Amino acid sequence: MVPASAASTALPPESTFFSTVGIDAGATVGAPAIGDDKDHGDLWPNCWADDDHVYAAYGDGIGFGSSPSDIGVTRISGLPGNLTGTQLAQGDQLGKVWTPNHTRKPTGMACVGGALYLAVQDLAFDFDDAPAATIAKSTDKGRTWSFNTSAPMFGGSKFTTIFFLDYGKNYVNSPDGYVYAYGLDNNWRDSFSNRVPDPVDLWLARMPATGIQDRSAWRFYAGSDANGVPQWTADINARLAVLHDDRHIYTDVGTAGRVRNLTALSQGGVVFNKPLNRYIYTSWTEYTFEFYESPTPWGPWKHFTPKDFGGYPWTHAKHGGYATTIPSKYISADGKNMWLQSNVCPCGGGVTDRWAYTFSLRRMSLTPSVPTTPDNALDGARNLAREPGTVPIERATHFGTAGYNDGVRAQNEDDWNDERKPLSWWGYTWPRAYNLNKVVYTTGTMFGDGGWFATAPKVQVRRNGVWTDVTGQSAIPAYPTSSAAGTNKTYVFSFDTVSGDGVRIIGAPGGTQTFTSIGELEAYYGSAVTDPSFEAQPGAAVGAPWETEGPGTKGIDRDRGWAQLGRNNGWINASDTSWNAFKQTVPVKPNTNYRLTGWVEGSGNFTGGYFGVRAGSAPYAEVNYTAPPGYKQLTVDFNSGANTTLTAFAGYWGVDAATWLRLDNISLVPR
Numbered sequence: 001m002v003p004a005s006a007a008s009t010a011l012p013p014e015s016t017f018f019s020t021v022g023i024d025a026g027a028t029v030g031a032p033a034i035g036d037d038k039d040h041g042d043l044w045p046n047c048w049a050d051d052d053h054v055y056a057a058y059g060d061g062i063g064f065g066s067s068p069s070d071i072g073v074t075r076i077s078g079l080p081g082n083l084t085g086t087q088l089a090q091g092d093q094l095g096k097v098w099t100p101n102h103t104r105k106p107t108g109m110a111c112v113g114g115a116l117y118l119a120v121q122d123l124a125f126d127f128d129d130a131p132a133a134t135i136a137k138s139t140d141k142g143r144t145w146s147f148n149t150s151a152p153m154f155g156g157s158k159f160t161t162i163f164f165l166d167y168g169k170n171y172v173n174s175p176d177g178y179v180y181a182y183g184l185d186n187n188w189r190d191s192f193s194n195r196v197p198d199p200v201d202l203w204l205a206r207m208p209a210t211g212i213q214d215r216s217a218w219r220f221y222a223g224s225d226a227n228g229v230p231q232w233t234a235d236i237n238a239r240l241a242v243l244h245d246d247r248h249i250y251t252d253v254g255t256a257g258r259v260r261n262l263t264a265l266s267q268g269g270v271v272f273n274k275p276l277n278r279y280i281y282t283s284w285t286e287y288t289f290e291f292y293e294s295p296t297p298w299g300p301w302k303h304f305t306p307k308d309f310g311g312y313p314w315t316h317a318k319h320g321g322y323a324t325t326i327p328s329k330y331i332s333a334d335g336k337n338m339w340l341q342s343n344v345c346p347c348g349g350g351v352t353d354r355w356a357y358t359f360s361l362r363r364m365s366l367t368p369s370v371p372t373t374p375d376n377a378l379d380g381a382r383n384l385a386r387e388p389g390t391v392p393i394e395r396a397t398h399f400g401t402a403g404y405n406d407g408v409r410a411q412n413e414d415d416w417n418d419e420r421k422p423l424s425w426w427g428y429t430w431p432r433a434y435n436l437n438k439v440v441y442t443t444g445t446m447f448g449d450g451g452w453f454a455t456a457p458k459v460q461v462r463r464n465g466v467w468t469d470v471t472g473q474s475a476i477p478a479y480p481t482s483s484a485a486g487t488n489k490t491y492v493f494s495f496d497t498v499s500g501d502g503v504r505i506i507g508a509p510g511g512t513q514t515f516t517s518i519g520e521l522e523a524y525y526g527s528a529v530t531d532p533s534f535e536a537q538p539g540a541a542v543g544a545p546w547e548t549e550g551p552g553t554k555g556i557d558r559d560r561g562w563a564q565l566g567r568n569n570g571w572i573n574a575s576d577t578s579w580n581a582f583k584q585t586v587p588v589k590p591n592t593n594y595r596l597t598g599w600v601e602g603s604g605n606f607t608g609g610y611f612g613v614r615a616g617s618a619p620y621a622e623v624n625y626t627a628p629p630g631y632k633q634l635t636v637d638f639n640s641g642a643n644t645t646l647t648a649f650a651g652y653w654g655v656d657a658a659t660w661l662r663l664d665n666i667s668l669v670p671r
Contacts, residue, residue: 015302016465025400027360031083040358050170057106088142095120108163119162159183189266201241269325275335282324311418318400380526412444414517427504450511462502472496527667550580564664581651598666602627608653
């Protein structure tokens with residue numbers, strides 16, 4: 001026998017199946033509606049029945065009725081945004097409590113042959129062990145239920161958290177007629193008190209559709225033969241795990257008394273995404289969602305992304321949850337868009353009201369990886385962070401606003417998450433590959449306990465699913481690795497041209513609370529000049545990375561129709577004989593031939609215009625120009641010599657009369 005994923009000896013590998021994964025920071029719809037502040041309940045395992053309704057079970061709430069119970073079943077009609085709930089059954093109708101000091105909790109549902117099946121477990125009052133489970137059946141769409149009243153189907157804490165593989169409407173997508181169920185031992189999630197071992201293995205069983213309530217009909221996965229054919233055993237003690245993950249996350253939490261050192265496997269759901277031909281397991285921890293994918297029910301399972309919601313408190317805009325599932329009814333026809341269901345209980349300390357203590361949904365999108373050839377040409381004005389399909393990625397978000405590609409530099413998001421963590425990152429993934437040679441990072445707010453990188457951030461590009469450091473990286477200005485990094489200050493990281501379908505800056509977070517902040521992150525394949533067409537300037541005043549010289553007035557024409565390219569241009573007005581200019585320090589590779597180009601127009605009454613580069617304060621290569629109305633292009637060719645940085649500039653000497661200059665589209669590229 002060959003274990004499908006070497007489950008007993010190794011952590012799951014990281015998946016490269018998806019190029020982008022997008023998950024909303026909080027739930028946006030529910031049944032009947034998020035915001036009604038009622039104790040509907042939690043958990044909500046669900047299935048898509050032959051009558052086109054979704055049936056879902058809850059714990060500890062009123063469901064869509066009026067009386068509370070530890071367990072209940074409901075019918076949910078409609079589609080996200082227009083859902084209604086109907087109460088069906090609750091309490092003793094659905095199962096018995098087999099263990100003293102325990103209560104009933106629903107863990108899985110399936111609709112097969114028009115009948116509904118509900119897995120019910122015994123769960124300790126403190127939620128820290130689950131020793132028994134059974135399965136109830138309804139043939140009248142959830143109104144009445146039958147189950148073995150003499151003994152549970154599973155005991156001894158083995159396979160006692162059961163969730164069925166979701167094979168679509170009435171189990172139509174099952175390829176072989178079997179019903180598949182996954183199970184966890186000991187507990188439904190990390191056992192906070194460590195009274196029982198934490199679940200680190202995911203187990204799999206299958207049975208004929210006629211034997212779901214017949215324990216003797218269940219067969220457990222026992223590995224695959226040399227040809228990859230799965231083997232099955234009736235002996236639960238001879239089974240092999242299909243997924244092993246004993247990672248421990250949030251090992252160092254800042255707030256005293258908060259849970260920590262959490263394992264990743266928990267009661268969730270496995271759905272077959274038929275359009276993508278992929279099985280997806282949605283798990284969670286106290287602070288994160290954890291996702292896995294596989295080509296078969298038995299593996300090999302690979303971890304494809306976490307979604308980190310950070311420490312408490314959570315808000316309407318940003319919150320995690322538990323008992324994560326993807327109802328198959330809500331998967332789009334192409335398989336790329338779906339709704340993720342999870343719940344939050346106000347009893348846990350993460351939230352203070354009940355807006356997500358119901359069947360609550362948030363959007364999730366997945367784009368499978370496909371080989372692409374980057375074809376974007378040099379274009380210093382094309383911010384790749386704003387390309388269609390861009391998905392921001394980060395270690396965590398404090399406020400849930402991952403909008404650092406919205407063109408606004410004067411703002412703040414940070415990754416404070418109540419965890420003392422070794423790394424922070426901010427970046428993007430794309431559904432295709434791009435050429436890149438520059439990242440422009442604008443900080444967020446500097447706080448007393450964090451907000452900066454404690455080590456100089458590195459730029460990494462994702463190639464073939466692997467994050468790799470770029471070569472030839474330089475930073476202007478140098479990043480100070482302390483709070484001196486400053487609030488909303490811009491740093492330009494240039495590097496050798498490389499291609500990939502993701503880019504990020506990454507480093508050790510600073511401060512006693514170990515977090516970094518961000519205002520904006522831009523990505524380019526362009527000249528050494530940053531913001532060459534002034535499109536990223538936040539207002540009418542000149543801002544980083546551009547600087548100015550001289551006493552004349554300078555600014556940015558925004559949407560005035562005077563630009564040579566795009567929407568904006570820089571301008572200078574003067575009325576004396578002083579020197580006035582725009583300038584920018586740029587990185588260059590030593591002993592390399594470059595071409596500097598730019599466009600100018602002006603008042604036509606001065607002859608002392610100069611365009612070029614300096615080494616320090618001394619002119620290095622420049623051209624003299626006049627600037628009558630109507631843009632004309634200027635060109636300066638030079639070799640960088642031993643220099644690693646130069647200052648590009650465009651300006652003029654006045655003539656003791658009113659003068660003006662417009663400049664735009666300034667570019668520096670190797671030739």
